[in-house]
Amino acid sequence: MRSTGIVRKLDELGRITLPIELRRNLDVNDRDPLEIFVDEDTIIMKKYNPADIFTGQMEDLVEYKGKKISKSSILELARLAGLNISE
Structure with a gap:
């Protein structure tokens, strides 16, 4: 400092x-x-x-219930949940 x-x-x-x-x-x-x-x-x-609450990423953010989440985190969470989602 x-x-x-x-x-x-x-x-x-x-x-x-x-x-x-x-x-x-x-x-x-x-x-x-x-x-x-x-x-x-x-x-x-x-x-x-504002940044993704999981990764700190600052691009491609979506707000959900007052929290910022990147689209790549959303896709990864969907994959972890066993959902097959195409972009």
């Missing part, structure tokens, strides 16, 4: 403002979802990119 030298305070609702330079460099726009990770005492924010 590298330091940006930027320090921000939380407001009374626990919010922070990301500087415009960071948003431009990381291509983060208004209303973009950010994923939050915690590693011991470190908070990490990353622009959220």
